[in-house]
Amino acid sequence: MRLVNLLAALPLMAALDCAATPFWGAKYSAPADTPIEVLQPGEFIWEGELEPQGPVVVVVSLPEQMAYVYRNGVRIGVATASTGKPGHGTPTGVFTILNKDKDHHSKTYGNAPMPYSERLTVDGVALHAGGLPGYPSSHGCVHLPSAFARLLFGITHRGTTVVIAGESTAPRSVVHPAVLTPVDAATGAPESEHALGLLEDFRWEPEASPEGPLTLVASAADRRLIVLRDGVEIGRARIKVDNANVPLGTHAYTVLAGSNSGHPRWSAVGLPGHAAESRDSHDENAVERLHMPKDMSRRLYPLLEPGTTLLLTDAPILEHSTGPTLAVMRSGLPEGESAGAAVNTGNRRSPAPIESVRIN
Structure with missing residues:
Protein backbone atom coordinates (compact mmCIF):
# COMPACT_ATOMS: atom_id res chain seq x y z
CA MET A 1 0.00 0.00 0.00
CA ARG A 2 2.81 2.38 0.86
CA LEU A 3 4.48 1.67 -2.49
CA VAL A 4 1.21 2.38 -4.32
CA ASN A 5 0.83 5.67 -2.45
CA LEU A 6 4.40 6.63 -3.27
CA LEU A 7 3.94 5.87 -6.96
CA ALA A 8 0.73 7.88 -7.00
CA ALA A 9 2.55 10.82 -5.45
CA LEU A 10 5.43 10.88 -7.97
CA PRO A 11 3.64 13.06 -10.59
CA LEU A 12 2.77 15.61 -7.90
CA MET A 13 6.36 15.61 -6.60
CA ALA A 14 7.69 16.17 -10.13
CA ALA A 15 5.24 19.03 -10.63
CA LEU A 16 6.30 20.64 -7.36
CA ASP A 17 9.96 20.32 -8.35
CA CYS A 18 9.27 22.04 -11.68
CA ALA A 19 7.33 24.76 -9.90
CA ALA A 20 10.31 25.28 -7.54
CA THR A 21 12.62 26.11 -10.45
CA PRO A 22 12.13 29.74 -11.49
CA PHE A 23 12.10 30.84 -15.11
CA TRP A 24 14.28 33.90 -15.67
CA GLY A 25 14.02 36.34 -18.55
CA ALA A 26 12.21 36.36 -21.85
CA LYS A 27 10.67 33.16 -23.19
CA TYR A 28 11.54 33.93 -26.80
CA SER A 29 14.31 35.62 -28.75
CA ALA A 30 13.96 39.27 -29.64
CA PRO A 31 13.84 39.97 -33.41
CA ALA A 32 17.19 39.41 -35.10
CA ASP A 33 17.46 43.06 -36.15
CA THR A 34 17.05 44.35 -32.59
CA PRO A 35 20.02 46.59 -31.68
CA ILE A 36 22.00 44.92 -28.93
CA GLU A 37 22.21 48.11 -26.92
CA VAL A 38 18.42 48.27 -26.44
CA LEU A 39 18.08 44.77 -24.96
CA GLN A 40 16.54 44.94 -21.51
CA PRO A 41 17.58 42.70 -18.58
CA GLY A 42 16.47 39.15 -19.36
CA GLU A 43 16.21 39.68 -23.12
CA PHE A 44 18.30 37.92 -25.76
CA ILE A 45 18.73 37.32 -29.50
CA TRP A 46 19.27 33.83 -30.93
CA GLU A 47 20.02 33.05 -34.58
CA GLY A 48 21.35 29.51 -34.43
CA GLU A 49 20.45 28.87 -38.06
CA LEU A 50 23.02 31.44 -39.26
CA GLU A 51 25.85 28.95 -38.73
CA PRO A 52 24.49 25.46 -38.00
CA GLN A 53 27.84 23.72 -37.50
CA GLY A 54 31.30 24.36 -36.10
CA PRO A 55 32.98 24.95 -32.72
CA VAL A 56 31.33 27.29 -30.24
CA VAL A 57 33.05 30.12 -28.35
CA VAL A 58 31.24 32.07 -25.61
CA VAL A 59 32.45 35.60 -24.78
CA VAL A 60 31.23 37.26 -21.58
CA SER A 61 31.77 41.02 -21.25
CA LEU A 62 31.79 42.08 -17.60
CA PRO A 63 31.37 45.86 -18.13
CA GLU A 64 28.49 45.33 -20.57
CA GLN A 65 26.90 42.49 -18.57
CA MET A 66 26.40 40.68 -21.85
CA ALA A 67 27.18 37.21 -23.19
CA TYR A 68 27.95 36.58 -26.87
CA VAL A 69 27.87 33.18 -28.60
CA TYR A 70 29.89 32.48 -31.75
CA ARG A 71 29.71 29.29 -33.79
CA ASN A 72 32.47 28.78 -36.31
CA GLY A 73 33.36 32.46 -35.92
CA VAL A 74 29.83 33.74 -36.63
CA ARG A 75 27.81 35.39 -33.88
CA ILE A 76 24.60 33.41 -33.42
CA GLY A 77 23.45 34.70 -30.05
CA VAL A 78 23.72 37.51 -27.53
CA ALA A 79 22.06 37.85 -24.15
CA THR A 80 21.95 40.12 -21.17
CA ALA A 81 23.79 38.59 -18.22
CA SER A 82 24.49 39.12 -14.54
CA THR A 83 27.95 38.31 -13.21
CA GLY A 84 29.64 38.40 -9.80
CA LYS A 85 28.87 41.17 -7.31
CA PRO A 86 31.47 42.95 -5.12
CA GLY A 87 33.16 40.40 -2.88
CA HIS A 88 32.17 37.56 -5.21
CA GLY A 89 33.67 38.63 -8.53
CA THR A 90 33.51 36.56 -11.68
CA PRO A 91 37.07 35.56 -12.70
CA THR A 92 38.40 36.80 -16.02
CA GLY A 93 40.36 34.67 -18.44
CA VAL A 94 39.93 31.81 -20.88
CA PHE A 95 38.13 28.73 -19.60
CA THR A 96 36.85 25.44 -20.95
CA ILE A 97 33.56 23.85 -19.92
CA LEU A 98 34.37 21.11 -17.41
CA ASN A 99 30.97 19.49 -17.17
CA LYS A 100 27.27 20.12 -17.83
CA ASP A 101 24.20 19.52 -15.67
CA LYS A 102 20.76 20.40 -16.99
CA ASP A 103 19.09 20.22 -13.58
CA HIS A 104 21.90 21.31 -11.26
CA HIS A 105 21.19 22.43 -7.69
CA SER A 106 23.84 24.18 -5.63
CA LYS A 107 25.08 22.41 -2.51
CA THR A 108 26.80 25.63 -1.44
CA TYR A 109 23.70 27.84 -1.61
CA GLY A 110 20.93 25.79 0.00
CA ASN A 111 20.11 23.56 -2.97
CA ALA A 112 19.34 26.65 -5.08
CA PRO A 113 18.34 25.71 -8.66
CA MET A 114 20.93 26.47 -11.35
CA PRO A 115 19.35 25.08 -14.55
CA TYR A 116 21.48 24.39 -17.63
CA SER A 117 24.67 24.70 -15.60
CA GLU A 118 27.99 24.59 -17.46
CA ARG A 119 30.84 24.59 -14.97
CA LEU A 120 34.02 26.53 -15.76
CA THR A 121 36.12 26.15 -12.61
CA VAL A 122 36.78 23.48 -10.03
CA ASP A 123 35.43 25.77 -7.31
CA GLY A 124 32.05 26.06 -9.01
CA VAL A 125 31.93 29.13 -11.28
CA ALA A 126 29.52 28.31 -14.08
CA LEU A 127 27.26 29.59 -16.81
CA HIS A 128 23.63 28.91 -15.89
CA ALA A 129 20.11 30.30 -15.91
CA GLY A 130 19.66 32.79 -13.08
CA GLY A 131 18.48 36.15 -11.88
CA LEU A 132 18.93 39.13 -14.22
CA PRO A 133 18.36 42.44 -12.40
CA GLY A 134 20.45 44.45 -14.86
CA TYR A 135 23.63 44.62 -12.77
CA PRO A 136 26.19 42.22 -11.23
CA SER A 137 24.35 40.17 -8.60
CA SER A 138 25.71 36.62 -8.58
CA HIS A 139 28.23 34.91 -6.29
CA GLY A 140 30.65 34.58 -9.21
CA CYS A 141 28.66 32.64 -11.79
CA VAL A 142 27.37 34.06 -15.07
CA HIS A 143 23.55 34.26 -14.97
CA LEU A 144 21.74 33.96 -18.30
CA PRO A 145 18.07 34.06 -19.38
CA SER A 146 16.53 30.60 -18.97
CA ALA A 147 15.53 30.19 -22.64
CA PHE A 148 18.94 31.38 -23.80
CA ALA A 149 20.76 29.09 -21.33
CA ARG A 150 18.74 26.15 -22.67
CA LEU A 151 19.68 26.94 -26.27
CA LEU A 152 23.33 27.41 -25.36
CA PHE A 153 23.36 24.16 -23.36
CA GLY A 154 22.18 22.35 -26.48
CA ILE A 155 25.16 23.33 -28.65
CA THR A 156 28.11 23.21 -26.23
CA HIS A 157 30.13 20.29 -24.93
CA ARG A 158 32.86 19.58 -22.42
CA GLY A 159 35.90 21.50 -23.64
CA THR A 160 34.00 24.38 -25.28
CA THR A 161 35.93 27.65 -24.87
CA VAL A 162 34.51 30.44 -22.72
CA VAL A 163 36.23 33.85 -22.60
CA ILE A 164 35.41 36.19 -19.72
CA ALA A 165 36.88 39.62 -20.39
CA GLY A 166 36.99 43.15 -19.01
CA GLU A 167 35.39 44.47 -22.16
CA SER A 168 33.65 43.18 -25.27
CA THR A 169 35.79 41.68 -28.02
CA ALA A 170 34.55 39.72 -31.02
CA PRO A 171 36.40 36.83 -32.69
CA ARG A 172 38.24 37.62 -35.91
Missing part, protein backbone atom coordinates in the same frame (compact mmCIF):
# COMPACT_ATOMS: atom_id res chain seq x y z
CA SER A 173 39.46 35.24 -38.57
CA VAL A 174 43.21 34.69 -38.80
CA VAL A 175 45.50 32.74 -41.08
CA HIS A 176 47.17 29.51 -40.00
CA PRO A 177 49.39 30.40 -37.00
CA ALA A 178 53.09 30.17 -37.77
CA VAL A 179 53.75 28.74 -34.32
CA LEU A 180 52.33 25.47 -35.64
CA THR A 181 54.52 25.38 -38.74
CA PRO A 182 58.13 24.15 -38.76
CA VAL A 183 60.94 26.57 -37.87
CA ASP A 184 62.90 27.56 -40.95
CA ALA A 185 66.12 25.58 -41.27
CA ALA A 186 68.14 28.76 -41.67
CA THR A 187 66.77 30.08 -38.36
CA GLY A 188 67.22 26.90 -36.38
CA ALA A 189 65.53 25.79 -33.21
CA PRO A 190 65.48 28.10 -30.19
CA GLU A 191 68.51 28.07 -27.95
CA SER A 192 68.44 25.46 -25.25
CA GLU A 193 67.50 26.36 -21.67
CA HIS A 194 67.50 24.31 -18.47
CA ALA A 195 63.74 23.60 -18.12
CA LEU A 196 63.52 20.92 -20.81
CA GLY A 197 67.04 19.69 -20.33
CA LEU A 198 70.15 20.71 -22.21
CA LEU A 199 69.45 18.50 -25.21
CA GLU A 200 65.65 18.81 -25.38
CA ASP A 201 63.81 21.19 -27.69
CA PHE A 202 60.49 19.49 -27.00
CA ARG A 203 58.85 16.64 -25.12
CA TRP A 204 55.93 14.63 -26.53
CA GLU A 205 53.94 12.08 -24.47
CA PRO A 206 50.46 11.73 -26.05
CA GLU A 207 49.89 8.42 -24.27
CA ALA A 208 49.51 10.37 -21.00
CA SER A 209 46.01 11.37 -22.16
CA PRO A 210 44.82 9.56 -25.29
CA GLU A 211 41.48 11.38 -25.66
CA GLY A 212 39.71 14.63 -24.85
CA PRO A 213 39.70 18.31 -25.85
CA LEU A 214 43.05 19.78 -26.88
CA THR A 215 44.35 23.05 -25.44
CA LEU A 216 47.61 24.83 -26.28
CA VAL A 217 49.11 27.52 -24.04
CA ALA A 218 51.97 29.65 -25.40
CA SER A 219 54.02 32.06 -23.27
CA ALA A 220 56.28 34.67 -24.85
CA ALA A 221 57.95 35.31 -21.47
CA ASP A 222 58.88 31.66 -20.92
CA ARG A 223 59.38 30.84 -24.63
CA ARG A 224 57.26 27.75 -24.11
CA LEU A 225 54.28 26.05 -25.69
CA ILE A 226 52.44 23.60 -23.41
CA VAL A 227 50.00 21.07 -24.91
CA LEU A 228 47.15 19.79 -22.74
CA ARG A 229 44.64 17.10 -23.63
CA ASP A 230 41.68 16.68 -21.32
CA GLY A 231 43.59 18.74 -18.75
CA VAL A 232 46.71 16.56 -18.84
CA GLU A 233 50.01 17.81 -20.23
CA ILE A 234 51.03 15.66 -23.19
CA GLY A 235 53.83 17.83 -24.57
CA ARG A 236 55.80 21.03 -24.42
CA ALA A 237 58.31 22.78 -26.64
CA ARG A 238 60.63 25.73 -26.75
CA ILE A 239 59.33 28.44 -29.07
CA LYS A 240 61.08 31.24 -30.89
CA VAL A 241 59.49 34.70 -30.69
CA ASP A 242 60.14 37.28 -33.41
CA ASN A 243 60.50 40.91 -32.22
CA ALA A 244 60.45 39.73 -28.63
CA ASN A 245 60.56 43.30 -27.30
CA VAL A 246 57.10 44.02 -28.77
CA PRO A 247 54.21 42.69 -26.60
CA LEU A 248 52.06 39.97 -28.12
CA GLY A 249 48.97 40.58 -26.00
CA THR A 250 46.60 37.99 -24.57
CA HIS A 251 44.59 36.13 -27.22
CA ALA A 252 42.52 32.96 -27.52
CA TYR A 253 42.47 31.21 -30.91
CA THR A 254 39.97 28.48 -31.80
CA VAL A 255 40.13 26.14 -34.80
CA LEU A 256 37.07 26.59 -37.03
CA ALA A 257 35.32 23.97 -39.11
CA GLY A 258 35.84 23.83 -42.87
CA SER A 259 38.89 24.75 -44.92
CA ASN A 260 39.65 24.92 -48.64
CA SER A 261 43.40 25.29 -48.25
CA GLY A 262 44.13 22.14 -46.25
CA HIS A 263 45.12 24.25 -43.24
CA PRO A 264 42.84 24.86 -40.25
CA ARG A 265 41.09 28.23 -40.06
CA TRP A 266 41.18 30.01 -36.73
CA SER A 267 39.18 32.72 -34.99
CA ALA A 268 40.91 35.04 -32.51
CA VAL A 269 39.57 36.73 -29.39
CA GLY A 270 41.69 39.31 -27.56
CA LEU A 271 41.52 39.79 -23.79
CA PRO A 272 42.11 43.47 -23.09
CA GLY A 273 43.56 44.81 -19.88
CA HIS A 274 45.68 41.92 -18.68
CA ALA A 275 49.26 41.30 -17.68
CA ALA A 276 52.09 42.74 -19.76
CA GLU A 277 49.69 43.55 -22.56
CA SER A 278 50.03 46.61 -24.73
CA ARG A 279 47.28 49.20 -24.39
CA ASP A 280 47.18 49.51 -28.17
CA SER A 281 44.60 47.80 -30.36
CA HIS A 282 44.77 44.02 -30.50
CA ASP A 283 46.93 42.38 -33.13
CA GLU A 284 45.14 39.16 -33.97
CA ASN A 285 48.14 38.12 -36.10
CA ALA A 286 50.54 38.27 -33.14
CA VAL A 287 50.68 34.48 -33.14
CA GLU A 288 52.50 34.66 -36.48
CA ARG A 289 55.59 35.73 -34.53
CA LEU A 290 55.90 32.40 -32.75
CA HIS A 291 57.72 29.32 -34.08
CA MET A 292 58.39 25.84 -32.71
CA PRO A 293 60.72 22.97 -33.68
CA LYS A 294 59.53 21.21 -36.80
CA ASP A 295 59.57 17.75 -35.19
CA MET A 296 57.12 19.00 -32.56
CA SER A 297 54.83 20.62 -35.13
CA ARG A 298 54.72 17.37 -37.13
CA ARG A 299 53.42 15.54 -34.08
CA LEU A 300 50.98 18.24 -33.05
CA TYR A 301 49.48 19.17 -36.42
CA PRO A 302 47.44 15.96 -36.95
CA LEU A 303 45.67 16.57 -33.61
CA LEU A 304 44.29 19.96 -34.58
CA GLU A 305 40.55 19.78 -35.10
CA PRO A 306 37.58 22.14 -34.80
CA GLY A 307 37.36 23.38 -31.23
CA THR A 308 41.08 23.15 -30.43
CA THR A 309 42.08 26.25 -28.46
CA LEU A 310 45.41 28.08 -28.43
CA LEU A 311 45.98 30.60 -25.62
CA LEU A 312 48.73 33.16 -26.28
CA THR A 313 50.14 35.43 -23.57
CA ASP A 314 53.15 37.64 -22.85
CA ALA A 315 53.20 36.57 -19.20
CA PRO A 316 55.04 33.59 -17.70
CA ILE A 317 53.19 30.33 -17.08
CA LEU A 318 55.90 28.20 -15.49
CA GLU A 319 55.64 27.25 -11.84
CA HIS A 320 58.37 29.61 -10.64
CA SER A 321 56.29 32.64 -11.69
CA THR A 322 55.11 34.98 -8.94
CA GLY A 323 52.71 37.89 -8.60
CA PRO A 324 48.96 38.39 -9.17
CA THR A 325 47.24 35.72 -11.24
CA LEU A 326 44.84 35.45 -14.13
CA ALA A 327 43.33 32.05 -14.90
CA VAL A 328 43.87 31.21 -18.55
CA MET A 329 42.80 27.56 -18.78
CA ARG A 330 41.15 25.26 -16.29
CA SER A 331 40.42 21.58 -16.57
CA GLY A 332 38.86 18.96 -14.32
CA LEU A 333 40.79 16.67 -12.03
CA PRO A 334 40.48 12.90 -11.75
CA GLU A 335 38.88 11.75 -8.52
CA GLY A 336 41.38 11.91 -5.67
CA GLU A 337 43.73 14.45 -7.26
CA SER A 338 44.67 17.62 -5.42
CA ALA A 339 43.02 20.79 -6.70
CA GLY A 340 46.31 22.62 -6.26
CA ALA A 341 48.29 20.61 -8.79
CA ALA A 342 50.15 22.75 -11.30
CA VAL A 343 51.86 22.34 -14.63
CA ASN A 344 54.98 20.20 -14.36
CA THR A 345 57.81 22.50 -15.41
CA GLY A 346 61.12 21.07 -16.32
CA ASN A 347 61.63 17.83 -14.43
CA ARG A 348 61.35 14.46 -16.11
CA ARG A 349 58.46 12.90 -14.23
CA SER A 350 55.31 11.94 -16.12
CA PRO A 351 52.91 14.77 -16.94
CA ALA A 352 50.22 15.28 -14.31
CA PRO A 353 46.61 16.47 -14.54
CA ILE A 354 46.23 20.15 -13.70
CA GLU A 355 43.48 22.23 -12.15
CA SER A 356 44.54 25.39 -13.92
CA VAL A 357 47.30 27.20 -15.72
CA ARG A 358 47.80 30.65 -14.27
CA ILE A 359 49.71 33.58 -15.65
CA ASN A 360 51.01 36.75 -14.03
